[in-house]
Amino acid sequence: MPDITVVIPVYNVAGYLPKCVDSVLAQTYSDYAVILVDDGSTDTSGSICDEYAEKYANIRVIHQQNKGLGGARNTGIEACETPYIFFLDSDDYLHPETLKICMDLAKPQDCDMVFFDAVAVDEQGNLGARYDLPLPDSLFTPKTVPAVLFLSGAWNRIYKTDLFIKNDIRFPEKVWYEDLKTVPKLSVHAKNIRYYREKPLYYYLQRSGSIMHTPDFNRLVTERIAAIDDVWQYFRDRDLWTAYRTELEYMRIFHGFFLPVREMQAASNTFPPFADRLREDLMRYCPDPMSNPYLATLSGKERKMLSLFVERHYGMVKLFSAMNKWVKGVKNVFKK
Numbered sequence: 061m062p063d064i065t066v067v068i069p070v071y072n073v074a075g076y077l078p079k080c081v082d083s084v085l086a087q088t089y090s091d092y093a094v095i096l097v098d099d100g101s102t103d104t105s106g107s108i109c110d111e112y113a114e115k116y117a118n119i120r121v122i123h124q125q126n127k128g129l130g131g132a133r134n135t136g137i138e139a140c141e142t143p144y145i146f147f148l149d150s151d152d153y154l155h156p157e158t159l160k161i162c163m164d165l166a167k168p169q170d171c172d173m174v175f176f177d178a179v180a181v182d183e184q185g186n187l188g189a190r191y192d193l194p195l196p197d198s199l200f201t202p203k204t205v206p207a208v209l210f211l212s213g214a215w216n217r218i219y220k221t222d223l224f225i226k227n228d229i230r231f232p233e234k235v236w237y238e239d240l241k242t243v244p245k246l247s248v249h250a251k252n253i254r255y256y257r258e259k260p261l262y263y264y265l266q267r268s269g270s271i272m273h274t275p276d277f278n279r280l281v282t283e284r285i286a287a288i289d290d291v292w293q294y295f296r297d298r299d300l301w302t303a304y305r306t307e308l309e310y311m312r313i314f315h316g317f318f319l320p321v322r323e324m325q326a327a328s329n330t331f332p333p334f335a336d337r338l339r340e341d342l343m344r345y346c347p348d349p350m351s352n353p354y355l356a357t358l359s360g361k362e363r364k365m366l367s368l369f370v371e372r373h374y375g376m377v378k379l380f381s382a383m384n385k386w387v388k389g390v391k392n393v394f395k396k
Contacts, residue, residue: 061141061142062091062092062093062118062142063091063092063142063143063144063163063167064091064092064093064142064143064144064145064146064159064162064163064218065092065093065094065095065136065140065141065142065144065145065146065221066084066092066093066094066095066146066147066148066159067095067097067132067133067136067137067140067145067146067147067148068080068081068084068094068095068096068097068136068147068148068149068150069097069099069129069132069133069136069147069149069150070096070097070098070099070101070105070106070109070132070150071098071099071100071101071105071126071129071132071150072101072102072103072105073101073103073105073150073151074101074103074104074105074108076150076151076265077105077108077109077150077151078108079153080148080149080150080151080152080153081094081096081112081119082153083153083154083156083263084148084154085116086156087154087156087157087158087159087160088156088157088159088160089157089159089160089163091163092118092142092159093118093119093120093141093142094112094116094118094119094120095119095120095121095122095136095139095140096109096112096113096119096120096121096122097122097124097132097133097135097136098121098122098123098124099124099126099127099128099129099131099132100124100125100126100127105150106121106123109121109123120139122135122136122139126234127233127234128233128234128235128238129149129231129238130230130231130232130233130234130235130238130242131231131233131234133147133214133231133238134230134231134233137221137224137225137230140221142221143220143221143222144163144166144218144219144220144221145218145219145220145221145224146159146162146217146218146219147214147215148215149215151265151267152215152262152263152264152265153263153265154261154262154263155259155260155261155262155263157261158176158261158262161176161256161261162174162176162218162256162261163218165254165256166218166254169252169254170252171220171252171253171254172219172220172223172249172250172251172252172253173217173218173219173220173223173246173247173250173252173253173254174217174218174253174254174255174256175216175217175253175254175255175256176216176217176255176256176257176260176261176262177190177191177192177216177256177257177259177260177261177262178190178191178215178216178260178261178262178263178264179191179260179262179263179264180264180265180266181263181264181265181266182265182266183265183266183267188266190260191216191260191264192257192260213239213243214231214238214239214242214243215239215262215264216262219246220250223246223249223250224246226249227245227246227249229242229245229246229249230242232290235283235286235287236279236280236283236284236287237283237284237287237315240284240287240288240291240315241287241290241291244291244294244295244308244311245291245294248295248300248304277334278334280320280334281320281334281337281338284315284316284319284320285316285337285338285341287315288311288312288315288316291308291311292308292312292345295308306352306353306354307354309345309346309349309352310352310354310355312341312342312345312346313342313346313349313352313354313355313366316338316341316342317338317339317342317349317366317369318362318365318366320334320338321335321365321369321377321378332374335369335372335374335377336372339369339370339372342370343370349366349370350363350366350367350370365377
């Protein structure tokens with residue numbers, strides 16, 4: 061039996077899928093399986109999956125009616141027969157050493173999770189921002205799980221498959237922010253976590269069809285708040301609220317302010333009403349957000365943005381956000 065299964069949910073990504081799958085086949089680590097979950101594609105994605113499965117013995121295809129990204133991942137979890145599992149989005153791709161580096165860390169220490177950094181890339185292959193995590197080399201739970209583990213996606217880590225099975229945790233189907241609803245719940249059940257920081261191992265494609273570029277701000281705000289509420293309730297139901305209160309509050313600050321502002325900053329006409337909804341939610345559950353100790357990990361500009369948001373100076377928030385984006389863009393140019 062292989063050590064790890066790479067689960068790739070597939071839905072209408074014929075133009076991106078070959079590069080994604082080829083990046084797995086190019087791995088320097090060979091003891092892996094691949095499950096391609098064709099989630100009701102209406103383009104040629106399904107036939108591309110079949111072609112790969114016919115050619116490579118370690119690739120399996122599951123065709124199903126559309127269940128959304130979360131539902132496709134769940135199908136992969138149920139079909140997984142290996143100790144470890146990894147979720148790769150079908151328009152993204154991997155560094156050739158991703159699996160080797162992760163498994164070299166995971167197997168000797170019996171890790172429940174191994175984290176790594178990702179880097180944004182556009183459709184021309186130009187590298188953008190690096191998604192790095194301010195984490196120590198090793199972490200142990202309970203309680204020492206830092207808030208940053210609640211903030212990142214499902215795709216920048218490998219997991220023990222049993223984390224899902226034993227704790228009966230799955231991704232919600234056909235919703236946005238399925239990662240946000242799931243990853244924090246998994247994190248508190250992990251007892252041995254490692255973080256690899258030397259180089260990004262995952263290439264995260266920025267394309268116009270993603271949620272980050274949606275004009276549907278009503279759904280963006282509604283589903284983001286619903287996802288945060290879902291996680292908070294999970295912790296309350298399991299008597300984990302007190303132990304993780306500051307982490308959960310920071311999660312609401314991060315996902316209920318910083319990310320939505322980034323997503324909506326270009327929409328000047330619609331920003332104020334949606335910002336009011338986000339601010340109302342934040343202040344209801346975090347009446348003194350500026351006191352959260354995790355704010356110390358942010359830059360002075362980011363803390364100032366939050367302060368302006370609390371005071372409802374939305375125009376200044378947008379200005380600071382645009383300035384930060386411009387400065388990061390300039391820095392990335394000079395790094396090349």
